[in-house]
Amino acid sequence: MIRDPGGRPPCRIPRARCERHIAEGLTVAQIAQREGWSVSTVQRHLLALGLRMPSRAVVRIEDLLSIAAGRETVRDVCERLGVTRAAVHQRAHRHGMTFSGRGPRRPAGQLSFPFLREAA
Numbered sequence: 001m002i003r004d005p006g007g008r009p010p011c012r013i014p015r016a017r018c019e020r021h022i023a024e025g026l027t028v029a030q031i032a033q034r035e036g037w038s039v040s041t042v043q044r045h046l047l048a049l050g051l052r053m054p055s056r057a058v059v060r061i062e063d064l065l066s067i068a069a070g071r072e073t074v075r076d077v078c079e080r081l082g083v084t085r086a087a088v089h090q091r092a093h094r095h096g097m098t099f100s101g102r103g104p105r106r107p108a109g110q111l112s113f114p115f116l117r118e119a120a
Contacts, residue, residue, distance in 0.1 A: 013037070013045050028053060059083060059091040067092075067099060074099055 013035055021031045032042040046053070059081060066072045067088075072080075074088050092099055 013042070015049050015051075018046060018049055018051055022051060022053060025054075059088050061095060063088070064092050064095060064097055068097065 017035075018031070021034070026034070028042050028046070029039055032039045035042065037045075059077065063072075063077050063081065067074055067077060074085055077083075077088055078085050089099060
């Protein structure tokens, strides 16, 4: 068996098939499910083949402010960007915001933006 410089066996998923999965827009987890391998194995194969997954949409601060202003819901932002609710909530947490099912909550002592409510 031919091994790569790191001593690992070669990739078992052909490059063409990996490229086709990436072109279809599948995630690593979806590729792993189709191929019958674990996620970490698929990631290692993609790395060994020099392939990268395309970057996913990023939740921007403007999207979070839109939710805080009441112009959009978390679900609306998720559908528009093609991300999960967890991605929106994680980004909000990084910016010190928390969204519950009833609307935005701000920690005590944080500045509020009344001009955002008026614009809605």
